[in-house]
Each structure stands twice: as structure tokens, then as C-alpha cells.
Amino acid sequence: MSITEQNLNSAGMSGEQAENKPEEGYFTRLLSQVPAGYWVLAVVLLLMPSVASNFVLFQIFGWTFILGMIALSLMFLAGYGGMVSIVQMTVAGIAGYMVAIIGPSAITDISLGWPWWINIPLALVIATVFGSLTGALAVRTEGIYTIMITLAIASAFFYFARQNYVMFNGFQGFNGVLPPELFGVNWRGPKAFYYLTLFWATVSFLVVQYVSRAPFGLALQGVRDNARRMEALGFNVTAHRIAAYAFAALIAGVGGILLTWQSAQISPGTIGVGPVIDVLVIAVIGGMKRPIGPFIGAFIYVVLKTFAIDILVSLGMSGDRFQLLIGLGFLLIVFFSPDGILGLWERLRSSKNRDPLLDKDGGGL
Amino acid sequence: MLGDFRSHKYTGNFLLRIEGVSMRLFIERNPVWSFIIFCLIAFLVWMIFAIWPEWLIDAIGRKKIFLNALFNGVTLGALYFLVASGFTLIFGLMRNVNLAHGSLYLLGGYIGFQVAEWSGYWLLAFPVTFVVVGALGILLQVFVFRKMEGEDLRQTLVTIGISIVMADLMLWGWGGDFYNINPPSWLNGPMDTFFVTGVKRSTGDLIYMKYPIVRLVILAAAIVIGVAMWLILNRTQIGMLIRAGVDDRDMLSATGARIQLVFIGVFAFGAGLAGVAGVVGGTFQTVAPGEDIRFLLASLVVVIVGGMGSISGAALGALLVGLAEQFGSVYFPTYAVVLTFLIMVVVLAFRPQGIMGRA
Numbered sequence: 219m220s221i222t223e224q225n226l227n228s229a230g231m232s233g234e235q236a237e238n239k240p241e242e243g244y245f246t247r248l249l250s251q252v253p254a255g256y257w258v259l260a261v262v263l264l265l266m267p268s269v270a271s272n273f274v275l276f277q278i279f280g281w282t283f284i285l286g287m288i289a290l291s292l293m294f295l296a297g298y299g300g301m302v303s304i305v306q307m308t309v310a311g312i313a314g315y316m317v318a319i320i321g322p323s324a325i326t327d328i329s330l331g332w333p334w335w336i337n338i339p340l341a342l343v344i345a346t347v348f349g350s351l352t353g354a355l356a357v358r359t360e361g362i363y364t365i366m367i368t369l370a371i372a373s374a375f376f377y378f379a380r381q382n383y384v385m386f387n388g389f390q391g392f393n394g395v396l397p398p399e400l401f402g403v404n405w406r407g408p409k410a411f412y413y414l415t416l417f418w419a420t421v422s423f424l425v426v427q428y429v430s431r432a433p434f435g436l437a438l439q440g441v442r443d444n445a446r447r448m449e450a451l452g453f454n455v456t457a458h459r460i461a462a463y464a465f466a467a468l469i470a471g472v473g474g475i476l477l478t479w480q481s482a483q484i485s486p487g488t489i490g491v492g493p494v495i496d497v498l499v500i501a502v503i504g505g506m507k508r509p510i511g512p513f514i515g516a517f518i519y520v521v522l523k524t525f526a527i528d529i530l531v532s533l534g535m536s537g538d539r540f541q542l543l544i545g546l547g548f549l550l551i552v553f554f555s556p557d558g559i560l561g562l563w564e565r566l567r568s569s570k571n572r573d574p575l576l577d578k579d580g581g582g583l
Numbered sequence: 584m585l586g587d588f589r590s591h592k593y594t595g596n597f598l599l600r601i602e603g604v605s606m607r608l609f610i611e612r613n614p615v616w617s618f619i620i621f622c623l624i625a626f627l628v629w630m631i632f633a634i635w636p637e638w639l640i641d642a643i644g645r646k647k648i649f650l651n652a653l654f655n656g657v658t659l660g661a662l663y664f665l666v667a668s669g670f671t672l673i674f675g676l677m678r679n680v681n682l683a684h685g686s687l688y689l690l691g692g693y694i695g696f697q698v699a700e701w702s703g704y705w706l707l708a709f710p711v712t713f714v715v716v717g718a719l720g721i722l723l724q725v726f727v728f729r730k731m732e733g734e735d736l737r738q739t740l741v742t743i744g745i746s747i748v749m750a751d752l753m754l755w756g757w758g759g760d761f762y763n764i765n766p767p768s769w770l771n772g773p774m775d776t777f778f779v780t781g782v783k784r785s786t787g788d789l790i791y792m793k794y795p796i797v798r799l800v801i802l803a804a805a806i807v808i809g810v811a812m813w814l815i816l817n818r819t820q821i822g823m824l825i826r827a828g829v830d831d832r833d834m835l836s837a838t839g840a841r842i843q844l845v846f847i848g849v850f851a852f853g854a855g856l857a858g859v860a861g862v863v864g865g866t867f868q869t870v871a872p873g874e875d876i877r878f879l880l881a882s883l884v885v886v887i888v889g890g891m892g893s894i895s896g897a898a899l900g901a902l903l904v905g906l907a908e909q910f911g912s913v914y915f916p917t918y919a920v921v922l923t924f925l926i927m928v929v930v931l932a933f934r935p936q937g938i939m940g941r942a
Contacts, residue, residue, distance in 0.1 A: 302736065355928060358935040362680050362735045363891070366883050367931065369682075373880050374924035381917050491876050495743060502740055539755065545747030552740045 263416060272408035278524060280411050280480055282517045283419035287473035289500040289512035291466035294426050297506040298435055299462045300442035303356060305368040307497045308375050309349045309467045310474025311489030315379070315386060316341035317395060317475050318484050324394025325387055334398035342471045349467020350460055357459040372494045380486040391485025395478050406479065415476055419513065422469045426509045429465065438462050499548050505558030514559055519544070631778065634789075643914070650778055650792050652913040653906070658798040660905025661805035662867060665860035666878050667885040667897045668812060669853030675829045675892025676849050678735050679728055682742040685879030686749040687854050691716045691861025692870035693753060696762045699862075705767045708862050713855040720854025724847050746875065754872050764865035770797040801863050808856075809898055816894065825849060829892060884923060888930045890940025899938055 267275055292306045321337035323329040332340075356367050379386040397405040397414075405414055429435040438458055440448045445455050478484045487493075496519065504515025522529075526540040555562040610617045630639075631653070635646045643649065670684045694715055695708035702708075723745070731737045773793035816822035824845050827835045836842040864874065881904060886892075889900025904923055911919030930938060 355931055358931055362678065362739060363887075365682075365736075365739055366680060366887060370880060370883050370887065370924060370927055373876075374921060374927075377920035377924075378918070381920065491880075495747075498740075498743065499747075539751060541747055541751040542755075545744050545751060549741065549744035549748065552737060552744055556734075556737050556740075 267409045267412055275412040276408040276480075278520055280408075280415045280476075282513065282520045283415035284473050284476045284480060284516075285497070285500055285520065286513035286516035287419050287422050287476070288470050289497050289504065289516055290422055290426060290509055291470040291473070292497055292501045293504075293506050293509060293512045294429075294469070295462055295466045296501065297508070297511075298430055298438050298442065299459060301356065301364050301459065301462070302498070303352070303368045303463065303466070304365060304494055304498055305349070305352050305356075305372045306466065306470045307494040308372040308489050309345050309352070309470040310477060311379075311484065312348050312375070313341045313345035313471035313474035314395075314478030314484040314488065315392070316344045317478055318392035319385065321395070323392040325392050328385065328387055329392065334400070338475065341475060342468060345471030345474065346464050346467045349470065350464040353460045353463025353467075356463070357456055369491075369494070372489070373491050376486055376489050376491065376494075379489065386486075389486060391483060391488070393483035395482055395484060397479045406482070411480065415480075418472055418476060422472065423509050423513070426469070430509070434458070434461070496544075499544065501558075503548060503551050503558050505560030507557055508560060511558055511560045518559070522547070647792065648913060651794075652909045654792075654794055654798070656906035656909035657902065658802045658867070658905070659909060660902040661802045662860060662863055662901075663878075663881050663885050663905050664805055664809060664898050664901035665863060666857055667882040667889075667901055668809065668894055669856040669860075670882040671886045671889070671892055671894065671897045672812075672825075672849055673853040674886065676825060676832075677728070677846055678733075680735070680739045680742070681853075682739060682879060683723075683746040683749060684742075684853075684857055684882055685875035685877070686746045686753075687716055687720070687857040688861045688864065688878045689753060689870065689872075689875035690719070690749065691858025692764070692865040692874070693757050693762070693861070694858065695862030695865055696764050696870055699764050705764070705770075705866075708764065709859055712858040712862050716858025716861075717851040717855030720851045721847055723854070724850040728850070729843070729846075746879070750872065750875055753875075759872055762865065762870040764862060764870070766797045766866050770800060772796065774799070797866060801867070805863075809894070812894055821845075821848075884927050886937070887927055888937060890937025893937070893939040896937055896939030 266279065270279070288306055288310045291309070292303060295306075296302045317337060318325075319328060320330050320332050320340055321334065322331045352368065352371055355371070356364050359367060379391075380389055382388060399405070405411055430439075437448065437453055440451075441453065441455050441458050448458075449455050477488070481488075500515040500519045501512050502515070503518055504513065505511030522544060523540065526543055530539055530543065551558060555565070557564070630649070640646070666684070666688055670681060673679055673681050673684075691712045695712045698708040698711045699705050727741055727745070728738055731741070772795070774796045776792050776794050778792045814822075816825060824835070824840055827840070828842060828845055832842065860878075861870070864870070864878070868874075885897055885900035885904050887900075888903060889896030889898070903926060907923045907926055908919060911922035915922065934940075
């Protein structure tokens with residue numbers, strides 16, 4: 219796969235449009251490229267609070283957006299950089315821990331209680347630094363090794379946080395970690411939290427979409443496809459990879475802070491090996507080719523996780539078998555559609571448009 | 584995207600050199616390092632055999648604690664070696680990072696427990712577990728991994744799925760309880776070793792260390808298995824096939840060797856070894872949910888430290904990790920686990936291909 223077809227197409231399309239209608243501004247041209255489906259989705263998501271219940275807003279959609287952001291950071295690294303880093307949940311967890319340590323929480327012995335305008339940026343900076351350092355270690359090896367190394371680093375941090383009582387408060391972690399009441403809004407209220415997470419999820423989605431077409435993103439995709447050629451062209455391959463880790467860590471960090479606020483607590487359980495792998499599962503189920511994939515995966519995961527007990531009980535099984543359901547679903551997806559749900563959808567569409575004479579189809583591997 | 588890894592060329596070809604040559608080379612190239620390593624080993628040997636003077640006891644505590652940590656570390660390393668050698672062999676030959684390896688270990692533990700319970704023969708648990716888990720390995724290779732040959736990342740993702748499913752099935756079958764596999768009576772209890780831990784104040788007699796027999800037997804068994812593996816790989820026809828497959832899979836199949844059979848054999852052997860390690864682990868420690876992840880991580884660290892695809896690297900890595908874990912838990916209890924990962928980070932930073940791995 220060369221630099222994704224989608225990018226080439228969109229670049230070509232914008233070029234044509236620029237020739238045809240030179241009077242149009244950059245912004246209008248950008249907006250005209252957005253497919254109709256996204257406008258519908260945006261309107262539906264914006265109007266959701268008027269119909270949906272508080273539980274759906276806070277628990278289902280809030281969680282979907284947060285997990286989607288963390289999985290999006292993995293998708294960015296894996297899809298555009300070719301580096302499957304399992305450490306993203308850990309990066310998110312570090313941001314969450316830092317918010318709890320630097321800012322206010324119920325554990326007053328440890329928490330410094332600094333105001334939000336120092337707390338949040340500092341937490342994000344620390345998470346980004348951690349992500350970059352992990353990246354610097356992980357890029358020393360390639361391909362399949364990245365999974366092993368990032369998995370090892372993720373579990374190392376999990377054990378460290380569980381054993382360290384001085385800074386991370388050990389097994390219990392922190393509770394009572396609440397968002398600041400900016401503009402007099404209780405940001406943990408269902409509607410406010412819904413819009414908060416929707417906003418940041420949209421921002422990170424758009425930023426990833428933008429970066430994927432910016433020079434940095436294109437160079438990163440070039441590194442993914444052929445690192446040696448990019449090196450010969452004068453690109454610093456290692457620097458690009460580490461920068462990708464830093465960028466992904468920032469997104470994961472924002473997700474981690476929101477995750478901590480949502481449950482008002484952070485503990486080693488949040489960043490255990492299970493959740494760490496779940497992020498990979500989410501990204502793979504959704505599809506790692508495009509930034510919308512992780513959000514689709516996160517939605518499926520959250521719905522399954524929330525309603526698995528009901529589904530399983532209605533099938534006459536015990537509700538404890540949620541992991542089995544997720545695992546089997548994951549296996550089926552990897553088996554039949556390595557590009558996740560999105561890949562499945564694309565293959566369906568291309569098989570519909572297939573030319574019976576040429577018998578060619580675009581989708582699939 | 585997943586397909587991209589297919590074209591990935593690993594510049595290195597790993598594994599399994601004849602060690603004597605490389606050691607002499609190492610000494611010739613790095614005389615200073617060799618001297619430092621030699622001094623450290625000499626000091627360690629002195630610490631093991633000498634009666635400790637007072638200042639040393641004041642500095643790091645009694646010799647008995649040190650020797651126990653050392654022995655526990657070495658025997659734990661033997662267990663890690665059993666798990667990790669299968670993992671590294673499968674990786675070296677098939678480029679398949681089998682993240683379900685820990686699940687095979689745990690399954691082996693449960694099966695071993697059941698067999699030992701039903702039949703009453705501890706020794707019977709080993710062959711039965713080896714065959715059952717090895718057969719599962721054959722099924723996995725034939726029905727899953729063969730379908731996606733050459734797609735590293737997809738295979739790895741599948742193994743993650745399998746490990747999730749297996750973990751839940753085992754939780755379903757055996758519940759969350761802890762199981763212990765009891766060794767037979769002739770292996771129970773401690774035995775006297777010839778290591779001196781101290782001198783009796785009153786009589787002046789030497790005190791010898793006592794150590795559980797079963798752990799020593801298992802250590803011996805692990806060494807025998809390791810040496811046998813090395814001999815098979817380096818001295819037999821089958822071993823030659825496997826080594827050729829590790830170096831260049833395509834060329835080997837082009838010469839007409841039935842590489843699929845080799846793959847199946849190696850996967851079955853690696854899986855069976857993980858199962859046997861499960862029985863050993865169940866005897867040493869406990870069989871419980873969560874152990875699968877623990878041992879998967881241990882094997883990951885062992886092969887990262889030792890070098891991918893290298894049996895001797897797995898042995899060295901397992902020894903290092905086992906020792907680090909035990910000494911860590913004795914001398915710095917809070918950060919025992921972190922010490923293990925610190926070793927990994929240091930190795931990665933200075934020698935990304937692992938101690939015995941070849942770049």
C-alpha cells in the first residue's frame with residue numbers, strides 16, 4: 219500500500235476544485251469535502267442530549283468518546299506509522315494519575331491541589347514526555363517487536379503504580395478526582411460531560427485527520443511504507459517515529475484525563491494488562507485505516523460491555539462470560555476482516571460496485 | 584495496513600550459533616569487559632562458597648537469605664526457561680509472537696493438576712500434559728496460523744484473541760480458585776546441600792543449607808531439557824532443518840523440505856513445553872487465573888533480554904530475570920517487579936537485539 223489512496227484522492231480532488239472555482243476560500247473548500255454522512259452524524263450527536271437518557275449520555279457516549287480517543291492515538295501510530303504500540307492506555311493512565319496527584323483529589327496526603335490551569339497542562343506534558351520516552355525505546359526495534367516491548371512497558375508501569383504508595387497510592391489509587399467547575403458548570407453532569415467529551419473527541423479526530431494529510435503525516439506514512447527509502451530521501455526516520463509517539467501521547471493524555479474525571483478515580487486497575495489490550499481490541503475491531511474506526515470500535519465495545527450481561531442472560535448463559543464474547547468477536551473480526559468493521563463495510567461497498575467483466579474489487583488486504 | 588508487515592524484512596537472521604567460538608571472539612574483542620565479568624563471577628563464586636565475614640553480613644544481611652534468594656532465583660529462572668524456550672523457538676522459526684503462550688502454560692497447569700489428582704501419579708502429569716497441550720498447538724498451527732502465514736501482525740492479533748478466549752474458558756471451567764499440584768512424598772521436604780550458610784556459635788560446627796528437593800529436581804530437569812534441545816538443534820538432521828528454516832524459510836522450502844511439517848512439529852513442541860512448564864509452575868507455586876499473563880510477560884521479557892529466537896539467549900535471559908525477581912523481592916521488596924523491567928530497558932537501550940541476539 220503506498221500513501222493511502224484516500225489521501226491521493228482527496229489531494230487530487232481539492233486540486234481539481236481549486237482549478238474550477240478559484241474564487242472559493244480555503245475553508246469553504248475544506249467544508250465541501252466533508253461527506254454528507256458526517257454532517258448527519260454531527261447533527262445527530264449534537265442533538266442527542268434532547269432525546270437520550272442521562273445514563274446513555276454519560277455512560278455510553280461519554281465512555282465511547284474517551285475510549286475512542288485513546289484508541290485513536292493507537293490507530294494513528296499503527297495506521298499511519300506502522301507501529302502497534304500497546305502502551306497508549308498507560309499514557310492515558312499517566313495523564314489521569316498526574317491530574318490526581320497535581321490537582322485536587324480525596325487523597326489529600328499526596329495530592330498537591332494545584333489549580334486546573336497548571337494541573338492539566340502539566341499532566342499533559344508529563345504524559346507526552348512519557349509517551350516520547352517509550353517511543354524512543356520502542357523505535358529501537360521494528361515491526362512485531364513493538365507490540366512486545368510496549369506490552370512489557372505497560373505492564374511494568376502497572377506493577378509500579380500498584381506497588382508504589384508514596385506517589386501513586388498503591389493498590390487503591392486516587393478517588394474524588396473531579397473536573398474544575400469552569401464557567402459555573404458542573405462538568406460531571408451528564409449533559410455537560412457529554413458535550414465535553416464530544417468536543418475533545420471531535421477535536422482529536424479532526425487533528426488526526428489534518429495531520430494525516432499534513433507534510434508530517436505524509437512523511438510518517440512514507441516511513442511506514444518504506445523506511446529505507448525515506449531515509450535515503452533525507453528524512454530523519456527515528457525523529458518522525460518519536461514525534462508520532464509524542465503526538466499520539468498527547469491525544470491519549472487528553473482521553474486519560476477525561477477518563478479519570480468520568481469515574482472520578484484512577485487506580486492500577488484502570489491501566490492493567492486487560493484494559494491495555496482492550497484498547498488494541500477496540501482499534502482492531504473498528505479498523506485501523508481511518509480515524510473514525512476507533513470510535514466505531516469503542517462504541518461497539520462499550521455497548522457490548524454495558525449490555526453483555528443482558529445479552530448473555532437472554533441467551534441462557536451466565537453474564538460473566540463477557541470476555542468470551544469480546545474475545546470471540548475479536549477473533550472473528552481478525553479472521554474475516556483484518557481491517558475491522560470499516561474494512562468489512564468497504565469490501566461490501568466495493569463488491570456492490572464490482573465490474574462483473576473485469577472481476578476486480580478494491581477492498582481487502 | 585495489516586498486510587504491510589508481510590513485506591517486512593528482518594535484516595538479522597537469528598539463533599543458535601555454536602557458542603564456544605563466539606565466546607572466544609568476545610574475549611578477544613572486549614578484553615576489559617571480559618575481565619570485569621570474570622571478576623564479578625569470581626566474587627559471586629566466593630560469596631557462594633565462603634563463610635561470610637562480619638562486614639559482609641552487616642552490609643547485606645545473613646548468608647542464608649542470600650543463598651536462598653540465589654537458589655530461588657535460579658530455580659525460578661529454570662521455570663522461566665521452560666516457558667520462554669518454546670516461545671522463542673516458535674518466534675525464531677515462524678516469526679509468530681504467540682501471545683497465547685501464557686494461556687498454554689496455564690492450561691498445562693490445570694491439566695496437570697487434574698491428571699495428578701485423578702491418577703495420583705505426579706510424574707504421569709508431565710507426559711499427558713505435554714501430549715494434550717502439544718496437540719492443541721498442532722490444531723492452532725494447522726487451523727489458524729497456517730491460514731495467515733507471513734502476516735506477522737495478524738497472527739499476533741489472533742493469538743491475543745485466543746488468549747482472551749482461553750483465559751475466560753479456563754475461568755469458566757476451573758473457577759477463580761488457587762490450585763496446588765502436590766509432588767510425591769519422595770520429593771517432599773528439604774534436603775541437605777553442601778553449601779555452608781554459617782558457623783554455629785556454640786559448637787563451631789558448620790551449618791549447611793537445606794533446600795526443597797523438588798525445586799532442585801526441577802532445576803536439573805530444566806538443564807537436561809535445555810541441553811537436549813541444544814543438542815537436537817545443533818547435532819541432528821531435524822535440528823539442521825529447523826535452523827535452516829530460521830535462517831531462510833523460503834529457501835528451505837524451495838529445496839523440497841516439508842517445511843509445514845517442521846512448523847507443526849516445532850509449534851507442538853513449544854506448546855507442549857509450555858504445558859509441562861505449567862505443571863512445574865503448579866508444583867512450585869500455584870495455578871490460578873492471571874498466571875497466564877504473568878508468565879507471558881515473563882517470557883516476553885526473557886526473550887527481549889536474551890535475544891529473539893536464541894535458545895541460549897532464553898537460558899541467559901531466564902536466569903537473569905529469575906535472579907532479578909528473587910533478589911529484588913528480598914533486597915528491595917517494593918520495586919521487585921520494576922527491577923526486572925529495568926533490566927529490559929537497559930538491554931533495549933544498549934543492545935536492542937538482546938544479549939545473544941544477532942543484529
